[in-house]
Amino acid sequence: MHRSSYPISPRPTNFRVGAILLSRSDSDPTFAEDTILSTGYTMELAGNTHAEQCCLANFASVHGVADEDVGSALPATPRHSLVMYVTMEPCGKRLSGNTPCAARLAATRNAGRGIQKVYFGVKEPGTFVGESVGCAMLSEAGIEWEYVSGFEKEILEVAFAGHENPAREVEEALEGIRVEREKA
Numbered sequence: 001m002h003r004s005s006y007p008i009s010p011r012p013t014n015f016r017v018g019a020i021l022l023s024r025s026d027s028d029p030t031f032a033e034d035t036i037l038s039t040g041y042t043m044e045l046a047g048n049t050h051a052e053q054c055c056l057a058n059f060a061s062v063h064g065v066a067d068e069d070v071g072s073a074l075p076a077t078p079r080h081s082l083v084m085y086v087t088m089e090p091c092g093k094r095l096s097g098n099t100p101c102a103a104r105l106a107a108t109r110n111a112g113r114g115i116q117k118v119y120f121g122v123k124e125p126g127t128f129v130g131e132s133v134g135c136a137m138l139s140e141a142g143i144e145w146e147y148v149s150g151f152e153k154e155i156l157e158v159a160f161a162g163h164e165n166p167a168r169e170v171e172e173a174l175e176g177i178r179v180e181r182e183k184a
């Protein structure tokens with residue numbers, strides 16, 4: 001029951017992001033036993049959709065539940081965790097006013113079930129909403145998060161692809177990351 005997905009060119013009003021949802025054994029240090037549960041990318045599904053939103057919506061539609069009930073369809077396998085990797089920090093606010101992804105991820109948490117950890121490769125640049133609050137929202141929902149460094153340039157080149165001057169925005173964002181690092 002996959003909803004129609006259609007290739008759409010990148011736009012200047014959001015970022016191009018990718019997400020993947022895994023079930024991970026708690027006793028597998030090499031992550032070799034990871035099971036892919038779903039994937040999603042910005043604008044994959046009709047409407048003004050985000051990568052994490054599509055990843056969850058794809059899982060919901062394959063399991064025949066409404067998007068908002070995806071938490072009930074997620075597996076609760078003993079000694080396994082549900083982990084999402086997203087190229088960019090899940091949004092905590094969206095200029096469109098649509099439900100932010102951090103809120104969607106938080107909504108999967110119920111009685112100890114749901115998504116336990118999110119990894120991402122860049123914090124959200126300040127382009128649209130300034131200081132990002134996605135991580136704070138994840139922490140508040142009891143979802144761990146971790147920044148995986150080293151892929152910033154590749155991630156930002158994809159994220160800014162539909163913008164007016166992607167090269168300049170990538171450079172500015174990388175400079176911002178360098179400044180933050182020096183401050184730390």
Ligand SMILES: Nc1nc(=O)c(N)c(NC[C@H](O)[C@H](O)[C@H](O)COP(=O)(O)O)[nH]1
Pocket residue numbers: 013014015016017041042043048049050051052086088089090091093094095096097098101124128129
């Ligand atoms: N993590 C993440 N995944 C995405 O797929 C995506 N597009 C964004 N983008 C965050 C950015 O803050 C919003 O795209 C703007 O705030 C505009 O909001 P809309 O996207 O129009 O709701 N962030």
Ligand SMILES: [Zn+2]
Pocket residue numbers: 050051052053090091100101102
């Ligand atoms: Zn989002």
